[in-house]
């Protein structure tokens with residue numbers, strides 16, 4: 674397999690950018706959500722899910738794994754295929770991978786509202802306006818008391834304080850924020866503390882920037 678995002682996923686194995694520790698933090702927030710979920714089905718969605726290793730890893734061995742119905746959306750066919758195979762290997766047929774643009778709400782029809790929304794690996798690749806816009810629309814994807822887990826690098830200028838504020842302004846409370854030591858990686862988790870808004874098709878949330886314009890890529894290219 675090759676391609677930009679397939680190569681990006683290899684960093685989980687080769688120690689790049691603290692991604693493995695970022696993954697542990699994301700999975701920790703997911704497991705905490707599952708631990709506290711009331712009995713019954715748990716609905717999850719993942720925007721730009723990659724191969725879904727965050728959710729699948731968190732479900733491995735978790736007593737609520739079979740209660741989770743998830744739709745994971747990504748635009749890279751190889752990663753979607755890898756995710757589908759991994760979910761089947763784990764015996765989790767209710768974890769569905771969809772090849773589609775996750776920057777628009779359409780692929781989440783019938784999967785929203787969700788109790789768990791993953792937005793990991795997005796906010797470093799889009800404009801600040803798109804981050805604000807995505808957060809503003811998250812209540813349309815969320816069920817009551819939903820947990821949102823998100824990531825953003827803390828490279829200069831560090832936007833994470835602003836992002837955390839945007840979540841609060843939108844009616845979320847912060848469950849936690851973890852800055853991974855010795856890296857710029859960071860993970861946040863928030864709970865919807867206001868009424869969800871109705872799901873709507875056709876809402877544009879974000880558009881990935883061309884590679885050289887992405888904040889995460891520009892930060893790597895900048896002199897120390």
Ligand SMILES: C[S@@+](CC[C@H](N)C(=O)[O-])C[C@H]1O[C@@H](n2cnc3c(N)ncnc32)[C@H](O)[C@@H]1O
Pocket residue numbers: 678681720721722723724725727746747748749752773774775776792793794795881
């Ligand atoms: C930085 S990776 C994050 C993957 C995963 N969420 C994680 O944290 O391990 C970004 C992902 O976004 C996907 N992607 C890029 N543009 C997309 C779009 N418009 N819709 C869905 N997925 C997209 C890529 O294929 C890639 O898997």
